[in-house]
Amino acid sequence: MSNKPSGMKKGLTSYGDQGFSLFLRKAFIKGAGYTNEALERPVIGITNTGSGYNPCHGNMPQLLEAVKRGVMLAGGLPVDFPTISIHESFSAPTSMFLRNLMSMETEELLLAQPMDAVVLIGGCDKTVPAQLMGAASAGLPAIQLITGSMLTGSHRGERVGACTDCRRYWGKYRANEIDAAEVEDVNDQLVASVGTCSVMGTASTMACIAEALGMTVPGGASPPAVTADRMRIAEETGRQAVRIAKEGLTIDKILTEKALENAMRVLLAIGGSTNGIIHLTAIAGRMGFDIDLDALDRMGRQTPVLLDLKPSGQHYMEDFHHAGGMATLLRELKPLLHLDALTVTGKTLGEEIDAAGPGFAQVVVKSAAQPIYPQGGIAVLRGNLAPGGAIIKQSAADARLMAHEGRAVVFENIEDLVTRIDRDDLDVTADDILVLKNIGPKGAPGMPEAGYIPIPQKLARAGVKDMIRISDGRMSGTAFGTIVLHVTPESAVGGPLAYVQSGDRIRLNVADRELTLLVSEQALKERAINYPVVTPTAERGYLKLFLDTVMQADKGADFDFLRAVENRGKTPK
Numbered sequence: 001m002s003n004k005p006s007g008m009k010k011g012l013t014s015y016g017d018q019g020f021s022l023f024l025r026k027a028f029i030k031g032a033g034y035t036n037e038a039l040e041r042p043v044i045g046i047t048n049t050g051s052g053y054n055p056c057h058g059n060m061p062q063l064l065e066a067v068k069r070g071v072m073l074a075g076g077l078p079v080d081f082p083t084i085s086i087h088e089s090f091s092a093p094t095s096m097f098l099r100n101l102m103s104m105e106t107e108e109l110l111l112a113q114p115m116d117a118v119v120l121i122g123g124c125d126k127t128v129p130a131q132l133m134g135a136a137s138a139g140l141p142a143i144q145l146i147t148g149s150m151l152t153g154s155h156r157g158e159r160v161g162a163c164t165d166c167r168r169y170w171g172k173y174r175a176n177e178i179d180a181a182e183v184e185d186v187n188d189q190l191v192a193s194v195g196t197c198s199v200m201g202t203a204s205t206m207a208c209i210a211e212a213l214g215m216t217v218p219g220g221a222s223p224p225a226v227t228a229d230r231m232r233i234a235e236e237t238g239r240q241a242v243r244i245a246k247e248g249l250t251i252d253k254i255l256t257e258k259a260l261e262n263a264m265r266v267l268l269a270i271g272g273s274t275n276g277i278i279h280l281t282a283i284a285g286r287m288g289f290d291i292d293l294d295a296l297d298r299m300g301r302q303t304p305v306l307l308d309l310k311p312s313g314q315h316y317m318e319d320f321h322h323a324g325g326m327a328t329l330l331r332e333l334k335p336l337l338h339l340d341a342l343t344v345t346g347k348t349l350g351e352e353i354d355a356a357g358p359g360f361a362q363v364v365v366k367s368a369a370q371p372i373y374p375q376g377g378i379a380v381l382r383g384n385l386a387p388g389g390a391i392i393k394q395s396a397a398d399a400r401l402m403a404h405e406g407r408a409v410v411f412e413n414i415e416d417l418v419t420r421i422d423r424d425d426l427d428v429t430a431d432d433i434l435v436l437k438n439i440g441p442k443g444a445p446g447m448p449e450a451g452y453i454p455i456p457q458k459l460a461r462a463g464v465k466d467m468i469r470i471s472d473g474r475m476s477g478t479a480f481g482t483i484v485l486h487v488t489p490e491s492a493v494g495g496p497l498a499y500v501q502s503g504d505r506i507r508l509n510v511a512d513r514e515l516t517l518l519v520s521e522q523a524l525k526e527r528a529i530n531y532p533v534v535t536p537t538a539e540r541g542y543l544k545l546f547l548d549t550v551m552q553a554d555k556g557a558d559f560d561f562l563r564a565v566e567n568r569g570k571t572p573k
Contacts, residue, residue: 007043007077010114025114034077041077042245044238045115047106047131049122051085056124056203057147058194059225066231067119067145070238076116076245078238083109087124088449088476096474097446099126099133099282100550100559101542106134116141117245119237123147123195123225125202125477128210129279135251136286137562141244142251143344144215145237146207148225149198149317153189161198162190163478164310167452175460195225198317199310201477205272206279211326212266213259214343215251218352222325224318244344255287258338261572262349264296265336268303268376269329271312271395273477274485277378278447282556284571288564293380293389293554295572297513300376305395306332306366311480312395313372315364323364327356332368381484383515384524385470385496385506388488388554390515396480398466402510405518406433406468410502413438414450422457430464433506437497439473440490441550441557442536445543451475451485468508470515472497472553484508484515486553493535493552499527 005012008029012021026039046067050060064080071078084102086095110118120131123146135142152161160169165186173183196203207221217236223229243249260280267276281291307329309315330337330353339350347355366372377395394402409432411417417436420426428434434453441447452475455464469483472490489495496517500506505518517524538544549559 006116007041008039008114010043010116011112038077041075042116042242043114044071044076044078044241044245045110045113045118046078046080047118047120047122048080048082049085049127051087053090054085054087054124055191055194056087056196057085059147059230060121062231063121063145063147063234066234067121067238070235071242073235074239074242076242079115081109081113086126088126093444094446094448095124095126096448096557097546099130100546100562102127102130103133103137103562106131107137110135110138110140117241118142119145119241121145121147123203123207125196125206125273125275128203128206129283132210132215132283133286133558133562136255136283139250139252141241141249142215143217143237143241143244144210144220145234146210146216146220148195148223148227148230149204150195151192151224151226151318152198152316153192155186155189159316160186160189161192161310161316163197163201163476164199164480166190167479171455171460174454174457175463193226197478199478200271200273200307200312202273202275204317205267205270205276205477208266208270208272208326209263209276209280212263212330214254214341214349217345218356219325219327222317222321224321229321240344243346247346249344249346252287253342254344255283256341257289257568257571258341260284260287260289262337262341264299264572265303265333266329268300268378269305269333270307271305271309271372271377271393274378274391274393275474275477277391278474278486278553278556281554282558285556285558285563288566288568290567290570292570292572295570297380299572300378303336303376304368304371305373305375305377306368306371308364308366308372311478312377319364323362324356324359327353328359328362328365331356331359332365379510379513381510381513381515383517385500385515385517386487387496388552390484390487392482392484392510394510397482397510401466401468401482401508403508404468405505405507406431408433408435408500408502408504408506410435410500411437414444414448417450417453421454424458426456426458427502428456428459430459430467433468433470433508435497435500435506436469436471436473437491437500439471440492441552442547443472443490443492445536445546445550447474447553447557449474449476451483452479452481453483470506488552488554490552492533494528494533496524498533499524499531501527
């Protein structure tokens with residue numbers, strides 16, 4: 001450690017007398033039962049994101065104890081502190097609305113409270129990116145601990161897990177393929193334990209990304225929440241936190257351009273959640289980098305999907321763990337990775353891959369010669385409908401719809417969708433393209449996961465399983481289908497999507513990366529004059545801050561004032 005103040009001597013409260021400030025702090029912490037010897041040790045902060053509203057973090061008490069044990073074994077002083085905890089299913093209108101707030105609180109608490117390093121414990125899909133964003137801005141030595149995935153359940157002999165199977169069975173129910181009694185039965189089995197979604201949703205995606213970034217101890221992404229493996233990872237995380245505190249291994253030495261490129265490569269190879277792009281973009285922005293979507297797309301053409309997990313494959317996160325976890329995947333990706341990128345262990349990514357050994361026979365991670373999908377899971381689309389870009393999870397889409405032209409059936413907002421989508425008189429066919437407006441960062445607000453537009457009930461009952469759906473919003477990483485997302489600029493700020501009308505023709509060609517509204521430029525200009533867009537505003541509170549400062553999807557939907565002051569260029573190269 002340097003000669004700078006450390007431990008409980010860091011960041012003294014301003015009383016105009018530093019000696020008194022330390023004297024007073026020691027008096028109060030001694031009141032909690034600490035001795036002078038304890039107060040001389042490196043202080044490791046631990047974020048306590050446990051909440052009754054967050055089952056994904058239901059193992060928080062056990063994780064905290066394991067981390068504390070690791071910290072004390074390494075000679076540090078563990079101090080846990082509460083932060084915001086957000087869960088997608090328990091947050092209105094969406095947990096994405098609160099991600100930036102959680103990042104701000106994380107940043108400010110890391111700076112305000114005395115700690116030499118911090119263990120960030122998160123799992124549910126917006127918590128890990130929020131913590132990495134906040135920690136990146138704070139600049140302390142930091143290490144990520146993932147809460148871990150849930151176990152799978154069983155429904156009438158079929159293995160099931162949240163939330164791909166949630167959506168599949170709900171689709172069956174909407175189509176009258178199963179009755180109310182069965183959908184209630186399967187509801188009992190979809191979430192078999194605490195922990196995050198058991199498929200390659202956003203939570204699992206961010207877990208894998210965190211390890212690819214070098215922000216977790218090796219093997220930190222895959223152990224399920226309620227296993228001894230997860231507890232041992234937690235203990236090792238505590239030990240490693242003390243090491244990075246003593247060595248001054250700050251987060252900026254880990255979250256480098258090379259690390260970000262590695263994370264993008266992994267995102268593509270795992271068939272990861274489309275949300276991963278937004279979160280990585282926000283994390284990169286905190287370090288001063290812009291994600292180049294076109295370069296990411298070129299990377300995707302060279303990066304096959306290797307991980308056979310739902311929704312792009314068949315398996316679950318616990319299967320990935322039994323197959324060796326991220327070490328197995330990274331071993332297959334070695335030729336495409338920056339192996340000299342530093343990790344929180346102080347070793348390079350290449351050194352950690354080699355230390356994991358040669359691997360063993362398994363069926364979950366495929367070889368580059370026999371991939372699940374020949375290109376990266378995510379493709380970037382351009383055209384007059386999305387001048388700032390849009391994305392599609394091609395690995396989870398219907399191949400028959402990847403080149404298609406159809407008639408737009410437009411819903412102006414979520415309320416309009418809810419009101420009309422299941423009406424028998426809805427003018428819609430399976431060849432049409434469903435368009436949902438005003439669910440972008442400002443429009444909803446918070447860019448909810450409503451981009452997974454349900455198949456109109458009358459078509460679902462007729463056996464239609466997929467159709468093209470387009471929006472400026474997001475969808476869950478657990479979802480599947482031919483769905484175009486993150487259309488930028490969003491409709492709420494006057495993007496071209498705002499002026500699409502039912503009956504317009506739209507052409508999608510994923511191979512050519514094309515998303516085109518077949519309406520003349522002159523007609524669109526006239527519609528803009530006749531139907532002016534009023535950007536949403538608010539009078540007070542966090543909503544006002546959000547609407548006034550949130551950026552578009554291509555900037556990670558972060559607040560403009562939270563990005564790094566210095567711009568360090570684009571990545572990937």
